Amino acid sequence: MLDTIGGTPLVELSRLAPKPGVRLFAKLEGQNPSGSVKDRVARALVEECEARHALVPGSLLVEASTGNTAIALAVVAKQKGYRLKVVVPEGVAPSIGYILETLGVECVESPPMAGMRGAIELADRVARAEGGVLTGQFYSQANIDAHYQGTGREILAQLPTVTHFVAGIGTGGTVTGVARCLKDHLPDVRVIGVEPHMGEVLQGIRCVDEGFAPPLLDLDRLDGRFLVSAAQALQLCKRVAVEEGLLVGVSSGATLHVALRLAERVEAAQIVCMFADSGAKYLPANPWEAAMALDPRLDEVHWW
Ligand SMILES: Cc1ncc(COP(=O)(O)O)c(C=O)c1O
Structure with missing residues (x-):
């Protein structure tokens, strides 16, 4: 069973691509045996x-x-x-x-x-x-190595022309490990970290300025950090479900939101978003429906 970890698909989100020169891709980590990266x-x-x-x-x-x-x-x-x-x-x-x-x-x-x-x-x-x-996921070098050797190398092999990589920041392991790997091979690649707003919680990702700076996070390797609200993340989760047929987790909506914002600023790009888990475990609370109601109070609610 452990041999089936990794080797996850990289899929193109062609229906969500905002302009002809910009291609969006998602790394589907929900396809690992326990359902996440x-x-x-x-x-x-x-x-x-x-x-x-x-x-x-x-x-x-x-x-x-x-x-x-x-x-x-x-x-x-x-x-x-x-x-x-x-x-x-x-x-x-x-x-x-x-x-x-x-x-x-x-x-x-x-x-x-x-x-x-x-x-x-x-x-x-x-x-x-x-x-x-x-086991120490917040400070073990093994966390970063798993993303350098695994996630990062897989992306390079699947899309050697990647121009941007977008991932949520929890321990910082994904964004740091993948950034090091991609930048060792493609010096011009841009790596963007995604965080919720201060005080908000989106499953697995945290605001770095809130009092806990993850020790593994190497900010020098990031080209930018982007704050995303709960409502923005959930609305994108709903869009990717309706338009592409993919049920993804809350942090995937956040990375996709950032990818679309980046797309507004460039004419040509191949943007890879991390989809860290699938959406099934969030279904009992049905947060997507609430997000679509455009309730401004969503910004004050913790959606984990
Ligand atoms: C759903 C989800 N997205 C993103 C992340 C962030 O990944 P990392 O810890 O590598 O920064 C996590 C981490 O737990 C997660 O569970």
């Missing part, structure tokens, strides 16, 4: 722990996550014979809790006000108290 990272984190002989059969892995990494680690831990405990901030999308419960993953909730930093600190305490091994 984090399968790549979970495997790399655990294999890094194995390489430094930190694990024995049955070892306890501990991680802080808003959901996708926790779900991905569940697959990797089961396949490799480890136990797993995850710290998830209270208030993430409800279906993430159901998925983790169904997978039989032990969860500890951290207070939402303590943010991601609070979740990371709690994971640290849990690991110490229970003799667990921290």
Whole structure:
């Protein structure tokens, strides 16, 4: 099962392309076995722990996550014979809790006000108290390497003429690893990081200026950062569903929104957006319908 991680399709979104010279592409990470880009990272984190002989059969892995990494680690831990405990901030999308419960993953909730930093600190305490091994997605170099060796190289092979890459910023692993890979081969490529507005939460991505600067994020490799509102992200999720037939997660709507804004500024480009997960796990709350109602209060609501 772990061999099926990565190698995800890069598809053209021809119906959403705004002008003839600009082509839009999406890297469909929802097609990984646990349904998100984090399968790549979970495997790399655990294999890094194995390489430094930190694990024995049955070892306890501990991680802080808003959901996708926790779900991905569940697959990797089961396949490799480890136990797993995850710290998830209270208030993430409800279906993430159901998925983790169904997978039989032990969860500890951290207070939402303590943010991601609070979740990371709690994971640290849990690991110490229970003799667990921290997989460390927020600071392990393995996170970046998974994107350099995997995501980045795949994009280069699939679209050697890529001009722009757009990805959300959570740990910063995707944007940093892919930026390093693409820029090593294509010095003129532009890499853009996407964040929600201060105070807003979109599943998996955070505002860097809000008090937690992800240690792995290499801002020197970025050509720009773009703030996207919850309403903008959700409206694009709905558009990609209706116009292209793809059901994608909330952060995919955010990257697509930024790709379309970039497209307004250039005459010719081949823009790759990261679609980090698919939309199924967000269905119970049906946020897309609310977004289409153009409710201005959406900007004040947390859509995870
Ligand atoms: C849905 C989603 N999009 C984007 C990201 C951001 O990816 P990264 O942590 O590599 O910055 C995450 C991370 O958890 C995510 O779950």
